[in-house]
Amino acid sequence: MRENLPPLNAVRAFEQAGRHHNIARAAQELGVSAGAVSQQIAQLEKWIGCKLFRRNNRGLEFTNEGLEYYAAVSTAFGTLRAATSAISRPNVRKSFVVSVTSSFAMKWLMPRLQDFREKWPDIEISVKTTELFGKFEESDGDVGIRYGTGDFGSFASTELAKDKLVLVASKTLVQDVALDEELSFISCLPLLVDRHPRLIANYPGWAEYLKLLGMKQVDGLVFREFSQQWMVIAAAINGEGAALVKECLVADDLSAERVTQLTEKTIELETGYHLVHLPSNSSDPVIRSFKNWLRRALKRN
Amino acid sequence: MRENLPPLNAVRAFEQAGRHHNIARAAQELGVSAGAVSQQIAQLEKWIGCKLFRRNNRGLEFTNEGLEYYAAVSTAFGTLRAATSAISRPNVRKSFVVSVTSSFAMKWLMPRLQDFREKWPDIEISVKTTELFGKFEESDGDVGIRYGTGDFGSFASTELAKDKLVLVASKTLVQDVALDEELSFISCLPLLVDRHPRLIANYPGWAEYLKLLGMKQVDGLVFREFSQQWMVIAAAINGEGAALVKECLVADDLSAERVTQLTEKTIELETGYHLVHLPSNSSDPVIRSFKNWLRRALKRN
DNA sequence: GTTTTGAAGTTAGATTTTCTGATGACAGAT
DNA sequence: ATCTGTCATCAGAAAATCTAACTTCAAAAC
Incomplete structure (x- = not known):
């Protein structure tokens, strides 16, 4: 109960912001808005009781305490990263096939694929086109982007956009x-x-x-x-x-x-695009990454 | 965007569970329910891709991976704890005075004070009784527990219970x-x-x-x-x-x-108990700890 | 050989935290 | 003087987290 660890997500935000000396870039790295990062850092500073950055219109600058803390935080997170990747199952799938209509592929997905590949350089994505609107079958690939009302029988689906x-x-x-x-x-x-x-x-x-x-x-x-x-x-x-x-x-x-x-x-x-896949794939990290990326990208149009 | 750090709160739950070899105790330590810790650990195991504990009806037992990971996590968190306390403002107050009515002190607060002292052994709490219902003044202490509708003038207040x-x-x-x-x-x-x-x-x-x-x-x-x-x-x-x-x-x-x-x-x-203090004390960690403890304790009656 | 007990898993629904998106303020650049 | 790039702030929205009740299971007690 005596909580001696700081709010960890705030510390992660601090690390990214410190690395970039810029809140907006840190936010992009973390996949959230700049306001969120700003709030997280403010929260951490309040918790600790001293300022970690000096803000100016050029970006962020460490205070003495901030610099000292950054060094320690980097070390701690480095340890964590190393340990995590050491025991992470090495045989997790790192590639998947997405099945889409030719129009969606051509006019939306392909132009944005580069962005996905940059953000997850270690995931191999293959695009397969099909013209069968609405239907998705296991043989189509690991996931499909399908148009419809959201009813895809025994498959799991998430609405992407109306x-x-x-x-x-x-x-x-x-x-x-x-x-x-x-x-x-x-x-x-x-x-x-x-x-x-x-x-x-x-x-x-x-x-x-x-x-x-x-x-x-x-x-x-x-x-x-x-x-x-x-x-x-x-x-x-x-x-x-x-x-x-x-x-x-x-x-x-x-x-x-x-x-x-x-x-x-x-x-x-009432109809719209949905991401469709086998329910057993719901927890696949690769597919979750793709789903999150899709939703964000579609929201920004 | 390529997230290489695991979910940090889940890692913290794992650390506590590993330290106690018991989910319920870890939960108590973290101030949440056992189900929450169980979920967090499950989430981490899923993210990493392998089991960290073997569950049996005696408690938890590390798997090989779990033990290895625990060592690294402890190190990382140790670094973080040290760095945090190093730069945390050293002159933070570690004691406070709470002002309550004699009835509340006698029938509720005193019997539960031991619990608070066990959970935050480094915080000194003094109880002062007063019979002036509703009013709180700076001279009464750092915080007051007051009965009323929630209007305490220029003081900040939080409703504890109706x-x-x-x-x-x-x-x-x-x-x-x-x-x-x-x-x-x-x-x-x-x-x-x-x-x-x-x-x-x-x-x-x-x-x-x-x-x-x-x-x-x-x-x-x-x-x-x-x-x-x-x-x-x-x-x-x-x-x-x-x-x-x-x-x-x-x-x-x-x-x-x-x-x-x-x-x-x-x-x-419509009236009830409120925690009242100077607005400037809102972010005082000692007072926040007390407030959180109060709310939890009142919820369990 | 039942029953009790203690531990953890599993849910749906509630709650809290976090995030977004819009706005405002500020300072240096144009 | 007006832009431009930067961060802070805020209310409402969204998402993650938590609770509480229930279930399961196996060892211990009777």
Whole structure:
């Protein structure tokens, strides 16, 4: 009960901050926000009873006590790291296969994979594409990223992000059309979609969204249909019309301004992306790392 | 991002469990429940990938890996402890004065003080009694335990427990009276109280409680008034009547069966005990220790 | 050969801690 | 003077942790 050890997570935050002389970088290293690290360090300083850093607008600077403490903390954590890796089971899996649709792979996962590989250089990740929406089978790989409502039978699943539809088009296509509140001009553009036009009105969410955009009926519109969403996006970039697509898939094209959003109006559907895997893999550290990375990365778009 | 340190709080739990070869004792040392420690250790074993203990019904036994790891962990924590105490402000106060009412001191605090002294042998605690309910002044001591609604002016306060009234009497007094749903027999017993009978109906809660017990009016009852609540309890133990008292003050007498509860019906008031001190003392480690101990101890009654 | 006891594991749900995201303040750079 | 980069602060949200009740198991006691 007589607690003689300091709050350990605060000490870890202190070590990282001391190593980088910068709270933001320490925060990134620890995978949390800068505010969190700032609070942790403040907590430690309070617990110990003296300042460990001098703060200035250049970053952090050790006080005498801080420097002395840092040396000891590094030593202690070094011992711990060494001991931990010494007894960690050496035969844990360090590679896994993730199964995704080609659109998700192309428009979201691949551009971000480098980041994952930098953060976990010792994990080998393989990407496998499949077009079977919704279904996941053991033979697909260790984990899958699947679109749906969250029901994946006997598999364990975690929702990653709700789906959100946005309407985009090439900038050149719309640059001389004033952004029109009623969006009536949209009916002049071909609507690029990835499903059969006749079915659109039946997909939950889509019909509502078109109505939200002011389009009462589907009949008057010109559709161009593609089999994959990445093709829809490519066509939009080419200036072939207005595309109705998942936000996360066009996020990069939007920020690079290859396409522009025709309206602020978006619709959030009940369906979305989920990470799916065998329940027995829930505790696999490699898969947990991947899941955490995915959630963070999707949150930042 | 590549986290190479194990979950530190789990490591601390492991160290304590390893030191005691027993989860329950480790839990007590850490001030948490046994289940919590069990979970922490399980978490660490999962993270590392191998068992650290062999469990049997005699306690815990190290596996080879566990023993090796324990040695390293002890070293690392030793370094940390040494460094922490080296830079911890050496002039921290190690003693404090707590100001309480005589009833609270006598019926609750004193019997439990030994426990506090065992858990923090290096903290000197002095108890000072006062009868000024509700008020706390700097000259009273470093902290006070005060009864009220939580408004203590410029002082910082933390609620420790809501007040709860119970009706008790000596066992011998009621052993031949069948426990009566209507509690009408209570009106035959003198009611032992610590405030003027005429005022009882005006104290928030008391009137409601008497009504809850089926007593419509105060007039028909015989009151015996005492100036301190501990006297009320003493009188109840002596068999002088039924006493209406704060639950936490009679808890010991109830469990020792010096008195018995006349009814399951209790009433929780809006007022209660609070720990009060100067705001500047909020971060004083000694006072924090005391506060934590108080809350835990009151929770277990 | 039962029953009791003591130890630890296992849960769901509650609680507490920690984190986020937005904001504000500050100082040196442009 | 306004930016820019830095950290502190805060309320609300999210996540980790804890509790409390229950179960299991094996040795000890009867």
